[in-house]
Amino acid sequence: MSNVINFSTEFGMYKESDCKNFDKINLSIHPTFNGIFYCFLELYKGLQANISQVIQNQKLIVWKDKDTTGYLIANSMHWYLCFSKNPPADVTLLVYPYPKSHNKIEQLKQISSDEFIHFISSFRFDINQINPIKLQRLINAHISFQTILKLNKEKSQKPHSQMSLELLAQLLQCSRNQLNQRIKKINQQRTHVLNELSLNSSCVKELIDHPNTSLNTEKIWRS
Numbered sequence: 001m002s003n004v005i006n007f008s009t010e011f012g013m014y015k016e017s018d019c020k021n022f023d024k025i026n027l028s029i030h031p032t033f034n035g036i037f038y039c040f041l042e043l044y045k046g047l048q049a050n051i052s053q054v055i056q057n058q059k060l061i062v063w064k065d066k067d068t069t070g071y072l073i074a075n076s077m078h079w080y081l082c083f084s085k086n087p088p089a090d091v092t093l094l095v096y097p098y099p100k101s102h103n104k105i106e107q108l109k110q111i112s113s114d115e116f117i118h119f120i121s122s123f124r125f126d127i128n129q130i131n132p133i134k135l136q137r138l139i140n141a142h143i144s145f146q147t148i149l150k151l152n153k154e155k156s157q158k159p160h161s162q163m164s165l166e167l168l169a170q171l172l173q174c175s176r177n178q179l180n181q182r183i184k185k186i187n188q189q190r191t192h193v194l195n196e197l198s199l200n201s202s203c204v205k206e207l208i209d210h211p212n213t214s215l216n217t218e219k220i221w222r223s
Contacts, residue, residue, distance in 0.1 A: 005111055007061065007094075007096055010104070010107065011096050011097065011099055011104065011108075012096060012097050014061075014094045014095055014096045015094075015095045016092055016093070016094060016095070017092070017093040017095055018090065018091075018092050018093075019090070019091050019092070019093055020089065020090055021087070022083050022084075022087040022088055022091050023084070023087045025070075025071065025091075025093070026069060026070030026071060027062065027070060027071050027072075027073060027080070028070060028071075028072060028073065029072070029073045029074075029077075030063065030065075030072040030073065030074045030098070032074070032105065032109075033073070033074045033075075033077075033108075033109070033112060035138065035141060035142030036077065036109070036112050036113060036116060036142050036143065037073070037077050038138050038142065039116055039135070039138045039139055039142055039143060040077040040078055040081060040116060040119070041081070042130060042131065042134055042135045042138055043116075043119070043120055043125065043130065043135060044078070044081050045129045045130055046125035046126040046127060046128070046129035046130040047123060047125055047126075048123070048124045048125060048126055049123050049124060050086075051078065051079075051082050051123065052082050052083075052086045052088075055079070055082070057092070058088045058090060058091045058092060059091070059092045059093075059094055060076060060079055060080065060083060060091060060092075060093055060094065061075060061076045061094045061096065062093050062094065062095055062096070063095070063096050063097070063098040064095050064096070064097060064098060065098040071093060071095065072098060074098070074108055074112060075108060075111055075112040075115055076115065077112065077115070077116075078115070078119045109144055110144045110146060110147065113143045113144035113146075113147040114144075114147055116139075116143055116147075117143070117147055117151055117171075120171045120172070121171055124173065125172055125173075127172055127174055127178060127179065127182050128182060130172075130182070131186055132165065132168060132179050132182055132183055133183055133186075135168065136163055136164075136165060136168055139163040139168075140162050140163050143163070145161040145162075146161075148160070148161050148162065148163055149161040151167070152167065155167060155170060165179055
């Protein structure tokens with residue numbers, strides 16, 4: 001699904017920066033792309049493969065904004081997570097100028113969204129390490145609706161711009177029933193924790209019994 005993008009044509013020429021000690025490089029997620037990063041982060045929890053073994057070269061696309069210090073991550077987030085977990089001894093940063101125009105930023109969001117779908121489609125994931133409902137909500141909140149619309153047309157021939165649990169199960173290479181069982185288990189665990197807390201906290205018990213109740217400092221301290 002992912003198209004090959006000529007970043008230099010779309011965003012300007014890059015500069016190479018050869019770095020050692022990856023974990024000491026000043027890198028941060030661009031705030032505009034935090035939501036997409038959370039999608040990658042939730043999915044990455046269940047990654048079964050060591051993707052560092054499939055990296056052909058130790059290179060990472062980063063972005064430079066004159067108004068910020070350090071380098072910014074706006075795409076290639078799976079490689080950023082991979083390098084963060086297994087820091088390479090040497091890495092080459094391909095430093096692009098962060099776009100200023102709204103259209104170019106939206107284009108970069110589209111690219112990052114396409115990369116997410118390519119990532120989830122290319123590797124195996126352990127659904128027992130993922131919260132499917134959380135992942136679904138993150139995807140529908142932050143992944144480009146054009147990306148999801150295109151994916152729905154390809155997979156189900158339905159022009160929907162939302163990620164369904166059926167489609168998510170298909171991408172995760174599991175059945176909808178397996179996804180339902182995982183959701184059921186998470187809900188059971190949450191209920192158990194809340195029940196345990198309610199036994200020791202009158203404040204928690206009141207919230208469970210009366211969800212619309214209002215909290216104040218006195219109630220919290222009393223509990």
